[in-house]
Every structure is written in C-alpha cells, then in structure tokens.
Amino acid sequence: MIRQIIRIDREKCDGCGLCADACHEGAIAMVNGKAKLVREDHCDGLGDCLPSCPSGAISFVTKDTLPFTIEDDPIQIMKKPTTHECECISKVKSGPEGEMTRWPIQLKLVPLDSRFLKDADILIASDCTAFVAADFQNKYKKDRVLLIGCPKLDKEDYGQRIAEIVSKNNIRSVSLVRIDIPCCSAMGRMVREGIMLSGKDVPLEVTVLTTDGTEVKQ
Numbered sequence: 001m002i003r004q005i006i007r008i009d010r011e012k013c014d015g016c017g018l019c020a021d022a023c024h025e026g027a028i029a030m031v032n033g034k035a036k037l038v039r040e041d042h043c044d045g046l047g048d049c050l051p052s053c054p055s056g057a058i059s060f061v062t063k064d065t066l067p068f069t070i071e072d073d074p075i076q077i078m079k080k081p082t083t084h085e086c087e088c089i090s091k092v093k094s095g096p097e098g099e100m101t102r103w104p105i106q107l108k109l110v111p112l113d114s115r116f117l118k119d120a121d122i123l124i125a126s127d128c129t130a131f132v133a134a135d136f137q138n139k140y141k142k143d144r145v146l147l148i149g150c151p152k153l154d155k156e157d158y159g160q161r162i163a164e165i166v167s168k169n170n171i172r173s174v175s176l177v178r179i180d181i182p183c184c185s186a187m188g189r190m191v192r193e194g195i196m197l198s199g200k201d202v203p204l205e206v207t208v209l210t211t212d213g214t215e216v217k218q
Contacts, residue, residue, distance in 0.1 A: 004045040004062050010034045012057035016111045019049035019058060041066035051103050054114040107149040107158050110165075117169040120145040124162070126178040126187050127153070132213040133177070140177050140207065151190065152183040162194025166202055175205045180216050 006027075008019070013034045020028045020035055027042035028035055028049060035057070037043060045068070050058045104110050107124070110117070123144040130136045130148075147165075149158055165171065174195060178187045188206060195202050208216040 001067050002062060002064050003067070004060055005040055005043040005065060006037060006045070006047055006049060007059050007061040008035050008037055009057045009059070010036070012055050014055045014057075014111075014113065014115055016054060016113070018052040018054070018111065022049045022052040024048065041069045044068050054103065054111055054116060105146050105148050107147050107161055108154060108156065110147060112161075112164050112168055116145055117165060117171070119170050119172060121173045121175070122147055122165070122171055123175045123177065124149070124187070124191055125176070126150060126184050128179050128184070129177045129209060132179065132209055132211055134213055136177075140175070144175060149187070150184075151186040158187075158190040159193035159197060162191060163197035166195055166198035166200050171200070171202055173203045173205070175207070177207045177209065180208050180210050 008028070015030070015033045015035070017030050017035065020030055023043075025039075025042040025044060027037055027039045029038045030036070031038070045060070047058070047060060050060075121144045123141055123146050125136075125140070125146060125148050127148055127150040129140075133140065149156075151158070162174075166174070174191060176187060176191045178184045191204065191206075195204060210216060
C-alpha cells in the first residue's frame, strides 16, 4: 500500500542512536554504527524519531510498502513503553532564519558529539530568558547554537557537561544569558567552571537580564 514512512540517510547519520530510542514501535535499529529502518511495517509514519535526530538524517518518504501492523502484534504492543525520556522533544519547524533547526537544545539531552556543536559559537541560556527578552532570537541567539537549562528545576550541576561540550567540539566562544535572580546566578558559576574544566581558552560573554528583560550593567 502507498503510505508515508521515514527515510534515514546513512551518510548524514552520526550514529548517536537517539532515533532508535525515540521509536516506540521498534522500527529502527543500530546496524554497524548507523541507524537503519529495519521494519517498515512497524513505522507508523508519524515521525516521533525525526526531532530527536541531531544531524538531520531523517525525512519522510511516500512509497509502496507494507501496511502498519504493529497494533496487530500483541508482543510488540506489550513492548511499547508508556513513558519515554525524550517525550519532551516535540516537532519544531524552523522560522524565517532557521531558528530551531538544531535539536535538542536542553543541556541534559543534547548529544555531546552533535555535528551542530563542531566549531560553534554557543549560547547557554537560562530557561526563562526567552520569555523576558522580547527580541531574544535576534539579539542573543543569532548565529549561535542555543543550549538551555535551569539549575533549580533540573537540580543538576552543568559544569562537567559544559566542560565536555567545550573540550570535544572545539567551541569558538560561549555566551551566557541569565536572569538576575538568586537561583539563576548558579548558571554563571557552572558555565565558568565548565570552561575552566575543559582546559580550553574560550572567550565568555555574560548578559544578565532583569525580570522585565532589561540588561543589567556588569
């Protein structure tokens, strides 16, 4: 039957395995270090795997293939997870300047070896900053790879993860945007600590915003 399924470009695939984790139906497997659609009849064509791919290797294709049959397989139904750690990742369409073409952006979720991190200028932003800064995309994110986090909600010290991102990807510069409130001040410490632990001489630019979006003079 003619229907939509996903297609994986093995040349673009970086072998991170996130798409296989995101596929609830078990249609994708890692074969020789690359993702492969191994069961077309288990691909529902909805593309839950697509936003999890950091290299843009997954796309949709309409073709003559087997019908989607996983709902008829009780063993596969039992294997389907009820929750998934990446369910927070949703499909995002890029804006006029491709603002959200790099995904995921959460510090905890982004693969350390993502292609979009190589030789990049990165912007680390506290979760709330995009909501208090009216022109966040153009003023702070433009031409930078965005990574977000909240030390209070995530209850995580990002220092070591930032160190790994910087050291493994030849990061050219780091910008930090945070809010001028006590819980958010920890982001400054973590970013500085991460750069120091990386052993790299990477320039850091810090912008602090009030809760109404006004920049605080440093």
